[in-house]
Amino acid sequence: MSTPSASTSASDSAGVVAGRHPGGEPSRGPVARVVLDSPLPQLDRLFDYRIPPGLDAVGPGIRVRVPLRTAGRTVDAFVVETADEQQFPGPLSDIEAVVSDVPVLRPEVWALARAVATRAAGSANDVLRLAIPKRQVRVEREWLARRSAGERAESTPLVPAPIEGYPAGALESVIRDRRRVALAAIPGVLRSAGGEWVGRWARTLAEASALAYHAGRSALVAVPDYRDVEQLAAALRGIVPEGSVVRWDAHQPNPERYRGLLRAAEGPAVVIGTRSVVYAPAEHLGLIAVWNDGDPLHREPLAPYVHARDAALIRHEQQGGALILAGHARTAEVQRLVELRWLEAMAPARRPRPNLVPTASLVSADRPAEQARIPSSAWRAARDALREGPVLVQVARPGFAPGLACAECAAPARCRVCGGPLGQDRAGAIPACRWCGTPAPGWSCPNCRGTRLRTRGRGSVRTAEELGRAFPGVRVRLADGEHPLQHVGEEPALVVATRGAEPIAAGGYRAVLLLDGERMIARESLRIAEDCLRWWTDAAALAADGAPTVLVGVGGGIASALATWRLDDWVRAELADRRALRFPPTVRAGTVVGQPDAVAEAVRRLARPGLEVRGPTPVPEGARAILVFEYSVGAELAVDLRAEVIRQSSTRRAAPTPGKRGRRPVPLRVHLDDPSPFEE
């Protein structure tokens, strides 16, 4: 077989269809082109339907129901556009009903969904699911009532403040001239106009958003999690009118999300939220910003798996406006764009010089057990700082003991169900698997039949207990996934937090201890160094100005990059290393998973210069092939991959195992820019 073309037999089949319906003259009259709400890849294109007399409300963006093939079967659809003449050559069916005449699919969002899906070899439908929350009739009625009453969300505009910490006027001109920048955030915390303590980064992005808003445009800001959304919301108070801020995150109940959609579509707004906020409606886009794009939460786990940063780049190209990719530490992806001069690098007016102390050596044999993990310099820093205020202690893992081992033979204790490591949540708790959660009471060692367990490593709970004993009289507070804590006051306290769960302290921490650096950096992953720098800089950024941050147990280049805050030098070298190894993001990589013969056939048909195929290799779901390819062939490859998915989904039937009828055919799953082949 030769290389498949994207439009294999489009003209043929159109002819056949027209021939089959000799009575079907292309008709005149109002026609709606709709996108069907169906997961089938072969239905992921526009369909023409006649707008019957009486359905005057049909217009772009509204939700309708349409018949599909047989009477009785109807599906939901969004009207993308209306026209006077049909494009489809056969006879058209009528739109069956208008579900709601509120235009919820805005044209700019449709264009974005289509482009994002095409680039990722996925369905625009799947993207629309992220862009448009479920309809809420009550919310819609309230909104319509308010609107017909002539109420507008406008309130008195506030005067935008100059953006602090960057060269005078620099960031302002980025918003005004709609440029795109890689922004180095300034570490530290400050009090927002509303009196709450927030990271400086949040203030900067709030001010940038306000500038866009005051120019009569919308700003979209994507952050990793709801805690960051709250910081940003706090930073925006007093900077833009209350009614102009829309929150867009999964933590919100659906009615709130739907209300947010309607509000964002209404006109200029500052829409802040987690990854899917990049799909929020914004007819006039003044700014799209992504905070901390290295955080894995920006990866969308639903097909077509598009990273918020990538969606933001596409949206910027389509709609213009300023683009800001900001973080304390720059990602390799952003560094690549800086080196291509597609992004300008923008640094603070003065290089931040946090008081950072790496301590490589940990050996302290003759000290009490509680202190063994903490070098004396860090110990002194904590003790001194605790006289003045809160001290942050960052650890790698939650719980009491992240690992357990046989007390006799020292073999690591593993889960009988999945082979994962056993751990303990509390001292003396029943051991449980850290991967699947299965408890393991009455454990016995498969190696030596021993039944006693010994702890390996220290989680947040154990660290907190030990520090409590070491600093009698000091309040110890715990912050991790199970014990969420967003703010602490300025009274002395030891705050033990897992990475990423650090609360903000009023006035900043008087000292920060990064305890498990050695353990964190030891993990095997392509981006582990990048991740560590992000975890450490984000924690160091919570320190009060001048307060010491001690990185324990890590030396070498990464420690000095952190200590000197020369983070861009470091990521430049990192990207160079990856280029030498042909690793992302200097090339793109993707995976194709499905039945072994289907995957094999797909990769055979996709072969081309600029594409390297690794595998297929067996995986639980069948087989997986890894595609490594140049950016220059990405667009074409995605289109051909998509054609292959459609071809297989409409021709392939039951599994090749004979005899077994009705076996569901495993669809071919495509995941472009999948990081998994490079982890472990």
Next chain:
DNA sequence: AGCACGCCGACT
């Protein structure tokens, strides 16, 4: 997904 169309074996 459903469902129609189509081209080969045993029935009134």
Next chain:
DNA sequence: GTCGGCGTGCTC
């Protein structure tokens, strides 16, 4: 002669 097997392809 035809009823019906489910393989193949389409859904405006």
